Amino acid sequence: MSTKFNSRLASIPGYTPGVPKGQTAQDVAGSDLAQLASNESPHPPLPQVVRAISEAAASMNRYPDPDATRLRGRLAEVHEVDAGRIAVSNGSCEILLAAGDAILEPGSTVLYSWPAFSIYPNLAAMSGADEIRVPLTGDDVHNLDAMLEAITPETRLVLVCNPNNPTGTYVRADEVARFVERVPDDVTVILDEAYIEFQQLDEPAASVRLLGMHENLVVLRTFSKSHSLAGLRVGYSLSSPEFRAAVDAVRQPFSVNALAQAAATEALAHGDEIALELEASIAERERVEAGFAGIGLDTAETAANFSWVSLGERGPEIEQAVVADLAAAGIVVRPGRLLGGPGKLRISYGTREQNDRLLDALRDSMRRNS
Numbered sequence: 001m002s003t004k005f006n007s008r009l010a011s012i013p014g015y016t017p018g019v020p021k022g023q024t025a026q027d028v029a030g031s032d033l034a035q036l037a038s039n040e041s042p043h044p045p046l047p048q049v050v051r052a053i054s055e056a057a058a059s060m061n062r063y064p065d066p067d068a069t070r071l072r073g074r075l076a077e078v079h080e081v082d083a084g085r086i087a088v089s090n091g092s093c094e095i096l097l098a099a100g101d102a103i104l105e106p107g108s109t110v111l112y113s114w115p116a117f118s119i120y121p122n123l124a125a126m127s128g129a130d131e132i133r134v135p136l137t138g139d140d141v142h143n144l145d146a147m148l149e150a151i152t153p154e155t156r157l158v159l160v161c162n163p164n165n166p167t168g169t170y171v172r173a174d175e176v177a178r179f180v181e182r183v184p185d186d187v188t189v190i191l192d193e194a195y196i197e198f199q200q201l202d203e204p205a206a207s208v209r210l211l212g213m214h215e216n217l218v219v220l221r222t223f224s225k226s227h228s229l230a231g232l233r234v235g236y237s238l239s240s241p242e243f244r245a246a247v248d249a250v251r252q253p254f255s256v257n258a259l260a261q262a263a264a265t266e267a268l269a270h271g272d273e274i275a276l277e278l279e280a281s282i283a284e285r286e287r288v289e290a291g292f293a294g295i296g297l298d299t300a301e302t303a304a305n306f307s308w309v310s311l312g313e314r315g316p317e318i319e320q321a322v323v324a325d326l327a328a329a330g331i332v333v334r335p336g337r338l339l340g341g342p343g344k345l346r347i348s349y350g351t352r353e354q355n356d357r358l359l360d361a362l363r364d365s366m367r368r369n370s
């Protein structure tokens, strides 16, 4: 090989997809494979949203609106935030990576809790910055006091995943507010709220209200999970206008495609229907969590659309066998060892039928492996 790559490339972690090798999520969409590995919605997008995508498809000869004006306008109304504070992105991951690009450099530090979202390690690797990982508490919850203590003069960026992926645990908005108050003003705090719609302890607007008080705060949301649009890649941030300008400066101008803009704008007009789906998902959460308890498996206290399931004392030894048993039963879950939690599984909720199938297969597998 003759290409000379930069020295950072080798340290960038790869992504392991949830669906079996050589297949795409779309290939298996019609099959009865239960895809419980990527925290997607088991429901297709609303028919009105699918129609908006089809209609937008007819103008694919044109570039999309680089400012996503309509979508940002609707988001500004929904959140009662000035549109100048909103950046729409190619999935919220794009904003995480852009923040790394715009804020980090060699000699600076990014700080986050661990285990957390699997893309966070990419930020340090891609920018050449250092990272500090603060362990979760014994209950798999963010330890905000320990995170505060871990901030150094070199720290420029702090990531708080709430509810946390892969554990599902949630820190209340008043605790987050106290945390943000104590973080130095020149340290940016990104609150990654990909699952905020699934928690029932605070109004989803609680964190948005903090924006007015803290110019260093960024609230990150996505249409991927709660709005059944993972395939289109669309998310957004609410932040200071300066953060938004920085994100726009480091990424390509047309990163959010026109189908995604049309779909997300339409989805925002159907909040009531989406709220019903969220309620159904939360009801499934209670049922599936009771099912895990019935098998004798402990889980972290989840406020998301997935569970973090401990396979018990021999978990690290049996994890691979359990994952293989579930795969043989047509069920894909996320092995904890890939997420910083050996001996655990991260399992997204599927349809009622899929969840029943999962619980049966898991019960059988635990019998076989213990």
Ligand SMILES: *Cc1c(COP(=O)(O)O)cnc(C)c1O
Residues within 6 Å of the ligand: 039, 090, 091, 092, 093, 094, 117, 161, 164, 165, 192, 194, 221, 222, 223, 224, 225, 230, 233, 234, 235
């Ligand atoms: C799924 C997820 C996202 C969303 O990613 P998109 O790029 O918007 O699809 C962001 N943060 C966390 C913690 C997630 O689990």
